Amino acid sequence: MSPDTWQHRPVRPGDPVRPAPRNTGSLLVDNIGELVTNDVGGEGGPLGIRRDAALLVEDGQVAWVGPARYAPAADRRIDAEGGTVLPGFVDSHAHLVFAGDRAAEFAARMAGEPYTGGGIRTTVGATRAASDDDLRATVRRLHGEAMRQGTTTIEIKSGYGLTVADEARSLRIAAEFTEDTTFLGAHVVPAEYADRPDDYVGLVCGPMLAAAAPHARWIDVFCERGAFDVDHARAILACGQAVGLGVRVHANQLGPGPGVQLGVELGAASVDHCTHLTDADIDALASHRVDCMCPEGLHTTTVATLLPGAEFSTRSPYPDARRLLDAGVTVALATDCNPGSSYTSSMPFCLALAVREMRMTPAEAVWAATAGGAAALRRTDVGRLARGARADLMILDAPSHLHLAYRPGVPLIRQVLHNGVPQCRP
Numbered sequence: 001m002s003p004d005t006w007q008h009r010p011v012r013p014g015d016p017v018r019p020a021p022r023n024t025g026s027l028l029v030d031n032i033g034e035l036v037t038n039d040v041g042g043e044g045g046p047l048g049i050r051r052d053a054a055l056l057v058e059d060g061q062v063a064w065v066g067p068a069r070y071a072p073a074a075d076r077r078i079d080a081e082g083g084t085v086l087p088g089f090v091d092s093h094a095h096l097v098f099a100g101d102r103a104a105e106f107a108a109r110m111a112g113e114p115y116t117g118g119g120i121r122t123t124v125g126a127t128r129a130a131s132d133d134d135l136r137a138t139v140r141r142l143h144g145e146a147m148r149q150g151t152t153t154i155e156i157k158s159g160y161g162l163t164v165a166d167e168a169r170s171l172r173i174a175a176e177f178t179e180d181t182t183f184l185g186a187h188v189v190p191a192e193y194a195d196r197p198d199d200y201v202g203l204v205c206g207p208m209l210a211a212a213a214p215h216a217r218w219i220d221v222f223c224e225r226g227a228f229d230v231d232h233a234r235a236i237l238a239c240g241q242a243v244g245l246g247v248r249v250h251a252n253q254l255g256p257g258p259g260v261q262l263g264v265e266l267g268a269a270s271v272d273h274c275t276h277l278t279d280a281d282i283d284a285l286a287s288h289r290v291d292c293m294c295p296e297g298l299h300t301t302t303v304a305t306l307l308p309g310a311e312f313s314t315r316s317p318y319p320d321a322r323r324l325l326d327a328g329v330t331v332a333l334a335t336d337c338n339p340g341s342s343y344t345s346s347m348p349f350c351l352a353l354a355v356r357e358m359r360m361t362p363a364e365a366v367w368a369a370t371a372g373g374a375a376a377l378r379r380t381d382v383g384r385l386a387r388g389a390r391a392d393l394m395i396l397d398a399p400s401h402l403h404l405a406y407r408p409g410v411p412l413i414r415q416v417l418h419n420g421v422p423q424c425r426p
C-alpha cells in the first residue's frame with residue numbers, strides 16, 4: 001500500500017463510528033485460505049478457524065460466514081487470494097492526544113537511565129502549549145498508522161492536559177476518532193499541585209470530571225508509586241463510576257502494588273500493565289467470571305491487559321502472560337501507544353513480543369489482540385467475525401495467523417476493512 005492510497009480512505013475523523021454505513025451494497029470476501037472468526041460456537045479451536053471460507057458483508061456488518069462453495073451472490077467482491085482473514089485488532093489502551101516527543105529520553109534510557117514515569121510532565125507542558133489543530137493532527141497521524149497495521153477499534157485516553165480545559169479538549173478531540181474515550185486526569189499530579197495532591201484529587205473528582213464526562217466512556221487512574229496511591233485512586237474511580245463511566249486502572253507496572261486488586265474490587269473492565277503480580281493479585285483476577293464468547297465460555301470480569309511495548313521501550317522485565325493464562329485470567333494485548341514509554345502503534349509488533357517474550361502461543365496472542373481487547377472494552381460487536389459483528393477485518397499476505405509472530409516486523413497486512421469499507425488497496 002502506498003501513502004497516497006491512504007489519503008483517499010473513506011473514514012475520516014469526525015465521521016460517526018456508529019451506526020455502520022447504510023446502503024453500501026453487499027460485499028463478498030472470498031478465496032480465504034484461513035479465516036479466524038473467534039467464534040467458539042463453531043469448530044476450529046479457540047480461534048474458530050475455518051478453511052476455504054467466504055464472508056459476506058451487508059450494512060457494515062458480517063451477514064454470513066461459510067464455505068466458499070456456498071457463498072451467496074453479492075454486489076462486490078474482494079479476492080483474499082488464499083490469504084488469512086482475521087478480525088481487526090482491538091487496541092484497548094492508547095494515549096494518542098499529546099504534543100512533542102521524547103526521543104531524547106528514550107536514548108538516555110537506552111544508555112542506562114531507569115524509567116520512572118516522571119517524563120509524563122514533559123509531555124504535559126508540550127500538550128498544554130499546543131493548538132487543538134496540532135493535537136488533532138497527531139491523533140489523526142497515529143490513528144492512521146494504527147489502522148494500516150490492522151487496528152479497527154482503538155481506545156484513546158486523555159491525561160496530558162491535567163487542567164479542566166485541557167482534559168476536556170483532549171477528550172473532545174479523541175471522540176472524533178473513537179467511541180472508547182477514557183478520562184485519565186489522574187495520570188500524574190501536575191507540577192503546580194506537587195505539594196498538595198489532595199487538592200488535585202479534588203479537582204479531578206469535581207470540575208475536571210464534570211467537564212470530561214460528556215466526552216468519555218471510561219475513567220482511568222495511574223495507580224503507582226510516584227503517581228496516585230490506592231486511596232486517591234479509589235476515590236477518583238468511584239467518582240467516575242458515580243457519573244456512569246466504566247473503570248480501567250493502570251496497575252502494577254513499575255512494581256508490586258494495590259492497583260490490580262483495587263480494579264477487581266471496583267469491577268473494572270480491565271487492569272492494565274500487570275507486570276508485577278503476586279499470587280493474591282492473580283487469585284483476585286481469576287475469581288470473578290462472566291459468560292462470554294471466549295474459548296472457555298467464560299471470561300474474567302476484569303481483563304488483564306498486557307502492554308509489552310512498554311517493557312520493550314523501557315528495557316524492563318515482561319509480564320508473565322503464561323501465569324495469568326494458566327490461572328484462567330482473560331488476557332488482552334494493547335500497544336500503550338504514548339510518546340514516553342511505548343511509542344508504537346503496532347499491534348503486530350506487540351503480538352510478536354507477547355509470543356517471544358511472554359510465553360503466549362501465537363493463537364493466544366491473536367485472540368488477546370482481537371477478542372481479548374474487545375472484552376477489555378466490554379464490546380461484543382468487535383473482535384470476532386460472526387453474523388451480526390461489525391465487519392472490521394484484515395487480509396494478510398500469509399497463509400495463517402501464525403505468520404504475525406513468525407514474521408515480526410514484516411508488513412503482512414494487505415487490506416483492512418472498517419465497518420465493511422475497504423481502507424486501502426495493495
Ligand SMILES: [Zn+2]
Pocket residue numbers: 093095250336
Ligand atoms: Zn498507559
